[in-house]
Amino acid sequence: MKEALNLFLKSIVYSYSAIFFSRSRWFGILLLSLTMLYPAQGVCGLFCCMMVNSMSIMLNLNKYKIETGLYGFNAVLVGIALGAFFTYDALLIALIFALSVLVLLLTIAMDGWLQKYGLPFLAFPFLFCLWLVLLVFQQTDGYVDVNVFPMTTQHALSIGAFSVESVEGLSFCQYLPQPILFYLKSLGYVFFQSDILSGTLLMLALLCFSRIAFCSTFLGFVMAYFCYGWFEFDIFHIPFMYFGFNFIFTSLALGGCYLVPSKSTYAWILLLIPAQYLVVFSSTRLLSYFMLPTFSLTFCLVSVLFLYLMKRREVLTSPYFSYFLEATPEDNIYYHSVNKERFDYLNYYPFSLPFMGEWKVTQAYDGEYTHQGLWRHALDFQLEIDGAVYKDDGYMLTDYYCYGKPVIAVSSGSIVDLRNNVVDNPIGQKNVEQNWGNYVLIKHTDTLYSLVAHLKTDSVRYKIGDTVRKGDVLGLCGNSGLSPYPHLHFQFQSSSYVGAPTLEYKLSSYFCKNELNLSHPVSAGIPKDNDIVSNMIFDSAMADRYKFIVGNRMTAYSDKFGEETWEVCMQYGYNYLYCHQTGAKAWYAYREEDFCFQRYEGEKRSNLFYFFLSNYRVYFVSEKYQLEEKYPLTLKANTPLGWIQDICSPVFFFMDYNYRVDSMDGGVLRTKWIKKICKKEISNVSFETVYQSNQIKNVKVSDKQSVWNIQINK
């Protein structure tokens, strides 16, 4: 019962915030109170919303969608519209009941239809409901109170050009430039409120909720306002105020909520303005036959169509889709900017390097010798010690360190072609007739094949049709075919023919050594010339320390934040640590290779937050490595500088929060959180994670002011 009540309350609040594609509790409550500026409308909206949400809960509809207000926000709008249009009597109450059912029916229908295409249903249910009501009542004098809402078709047409001053009560407004004034008023009309005060309050709420949302809506609106002159068709004299909020919502949906804000989303917002004008005017004309206003049809139609267009792209480039629908545009842009690199490996089938140990790339993609034209996406490897690839004078095949070393399968698959009988060339000679020499071609998926070539004579132990697993030894590195010196040739291709064009494809989870002989983990990448690369060798002891079992609890104590209880939870297949004291959540992923935190929500003055920072990504290897990654800037405090960064973020970043793994020494993991402004380090916090047998024992945090410990007990 308590759970149901909790769900119900959440659904109400989030129904309000969902109007602005948000899932913020305070934003929802603020919006709810804003609607109460016009109490009658506000109560109708709330009532309608409660009706729809309680019905949804009773009908056991999708809990997540109920909770996030997805089923309720159309109801809020319908309720408020009813309150605005109708006088208050029994009929209104009856109408609200009737429309609650109708809006639920339409919401579920639209959701069911559009979710197949991965598209949102936006305010379509609201539109249809309102049109139905107006079709019934607009002819009947006395019911529709046109004075409250001056925007019905008759009204708009009858008064001709709409004048702001006539409804304006606040004196300061006359000093505001018209676009700003219109922007504020249009915001107010979202809740059918026609004064500048509610618009201003809404704008402030929006600004606090998201700087990017405010900027993109303002930009979209003002640009549209200035374009009005070009598109004004005198036939109707439809005033800008009458449809302006469509631009606000299109900009909000596309410029930050459904897509990751960027230069390209801003460009699209501008590009879509003419199309929206066309829809506004044509729909107004069409609907005028039924004496219906167009309301937010333009926004709904254009946004959905544009999102569909974005989904049909074959290569995903900017604009990217958002990760989290209910987050702020800031969350989306900051997480996106970080995740693009951090989780790039998810876009690739995991392939390892085709050998064991550390090899040097002696010819990479677009190499200077043979990796050219259709065969440019290939890699050559050799072994090197102290800067030389061979010992003694290098006249014998066996002088080459790589000669005779095992070559392994990069992933599981079946062998579709191989050759085993080409004789190894003496040093310096090439065999151009059988230029691949001895090779093994493995089919991994229908369109992904890997080829290793120039193998040693008679070293392949398989036959065509055999299946191999990742790491199985296919043969030995040799010098057959077009190979004057022993080396290993490796490439991906998309068909089963030897000699087919090569394919660009990233390899996963390998180490790359730098000039200082330090290993850098690469989660997905393509080795470059002279890189020294090796497969990661996983350390199960390290992995055990991060194996959190769902349902388990641990305590974390520090002098600074006291004791916290963390519970390992799972939702929709994703894991997170939940802090019982603060309600904070730290989402994480656990793979064979690594443990990494993906996202942090909630209270930042907590032990969990510092644990999130200190163990942002940990590879399960015993080798020493250095790693630098970026934290999402959502971690930054709410400062003026932070707000400036928010505003600039679609274009450029001047703040950086970096995570660095310095070393793993004596069983202690040393990591750092480095804050940078304009690439210059301004401060850092360092962490030392100490383990005891198979668990994490302690995290020592040291910053400028203090040094303190978080003790963790399973």
Add this chain to the structure above:
Amino acid sequence: MLIDMREKKVYERPLLKSIESSMPGKAGMPASVSVVSEIDGVSLKLLASKNGTPLFVFSEMQIRSNIRKARQAFLTRYKSVAFAWSYKTNYLSSICRLFHEEGSWAEVVSGMEYQKAIDNGCDPTKIIFNGAAKSEADLIRAVQNDSLVHIDNSRELCLLVSIAKAQNRKARVAVRVNMDVGTYPRWDRFGFNYENGSAWQAIAQVMKEECLELVGLHCHVGTFILSTDIYRKATHKMADLACRIEREYTHSLSYIDMGGGFASKNTLKGSYENGAELAPSMDEYAEAITSVLMNTPFPSRQMPMLILETGRALIDDAGYLLSSVLTTKRLADGRSNVVIDAGVNLLFTSFWYNHKVSVVQAPTTCIEETRLTGPLCMNIDVLRDRVSLPLLNPGQMLLFHYVGAYNVTQWMQFIEYRPSIVMIKEKGEVKTIRRPEDYDYVTALEE
């Protein structure tokens, strides 16, 4: 050989030598004298003038190159390999730390070595505790720190059970196995025997105990083993045990520890051939061990990690002993006897090796069979009984090669002070890694 003309020419004392006009023997012409005047670009004369002689010199470059070559030899053939630095071979902290920097674990055989490994920053879970005589206190500590304990005997097994129970922990252990692989003498005093079934008995006992986790198997078939075939046989037997454990207990081992015993470039006494040419290369050892493991059908298909504890082969050629001639004299049979300032007190391994000796200065034209004796007033203090060297004068210096293993751990404070040890860093900088002893040091513990 370039001779610096500005240098004062070496005085050559007169020598009477009978002319040998017979055919060269099958060993060929008499050995030539090797001249080494610098290590990694650092002049030995300069080293001696700054630090005095005798002096142990270690080359960081050589150590790193050795471990990297060894790692490459194994890691290009087998997916998961760890080297555990055998502390007893050389536990100078600077040297251990180099190995740890290069990714080596630690293999210790006493509480003292264990403490050293901890102090050198080694992750306690990557310390392997071997040995036939671990004390209870040592075991308590190892279990507390979750280190890997390699069980040598039944008493130790029982002791571990009670310790683990008392601490309420699961101790991570491995069973040391000895076996017949055709070496003589057989190393059967460490661990449990494979052939007579006591190894399996010990494994069964460990598997039965709730408080012990069997993570690995360990063997060490001998020392200075010149045949890779022995490792092939040993690996077969170890893999066989690991498979049997998987089949009977559905328990996969984390690792198989093949111990060490790889030969260095030293020449054993009594060996006819030169050790540097006789010893198998690291690649040959690696091929022998990994090929057996790669071809073993582990039921779980999970390949255990391979651990190697080779010490000698990684450090011997990185250590040198620089010594000066004190005096020369003739023995009763007319042989030349050269007394130098380093004796068996410093070069313990000279009991079983014929160390390679180089001269530091340009040689004189004459070569004479010489006996090298140390400064101790003991008849056993002979470093080389017969070695062809030029005519040496007091003050001239000799360089002993391949002395990195066991000497600076087994050396004695006996009659003389032990000298300082320097390391030539990668950029040619010389660092003292152990200061010379003095009177206070020697008497410090006395009442």
